[in-house]
Amino acid sequence: QVRPVESGGGLVQAGGSLRLSCAASGRAFRNHAMGWFRQAPGKEREFVAAISWSGGSTSYADSVKGRFTISRDYAKNTVYLQMNSLKPEDTAVYYCARKTSVGSSWSDDYDYWGQGTQVTVSS
Numbered sequence: 001q002v003r004p005v006e007s008g009g010g011l012v013q014a015g016g017s018l019r020l021s022c023a024a025s026g027r028a029f030r031n032h033a034m035g036w037f038r039q040a041p042g043k044e045r046e047f048v049a050a051i052s053w054s055g056g057s058t059s060y061a062d063s064v065k066g067r068f069t070i071s072r073d074y075a076k077n078t079v080y081l082q083m084n085s086l087k088p089e090d091t092a093v094y095y096c097a098r099k100t101s102v103g104s105s106w107s108d109d110y111d112y113w114g115q116g117t118q119v120t121v122s123s
Contacts, residue, residue: 002028002112004079004096009117017084020117022096025077028112033099034079035110036070038092038119047107049081050099059106064090086121093118 004024012018024034035050049070050059058070069082079096094117097110 004114006114006117009119020081022079040092050106
């Protein structure tokens with residue numbers, strides 16, 4: 001089964017930074033937007049950020065705007081999430097996924113979910 005592989009999570013103090021990577025190789029991911037989501041314990045999964053297939057358009061949840069940056073490197077088949085000024089409320093398992101539909105909201109219509117990478121921010 002084709003699915004992306006996330007990495008880069010870990011334990012960091014509040015105010016610190018992490019860069020997550022999502023390796024998404026193969027034809028299944030070409031020409032598709034990609035997104036990052038997160039799920040904290042006891043909470044529903046929520047949208048974090050997304051990037052268009054060209055990399056020219058991005059979208060962010062209000063809670064991460066100005067702190068997180070999504071990017072992609074086609075040569076490496078990788079999508080990144082640079083996370084700065086981390087807060088304890090950013091603690092969650094972070095997932096990347098492929099967006100299936102061009103016309104829908106940035107937070108909707110995703111498949112090919114990865115296994116996730118844990119991010120823990122201590123206060």
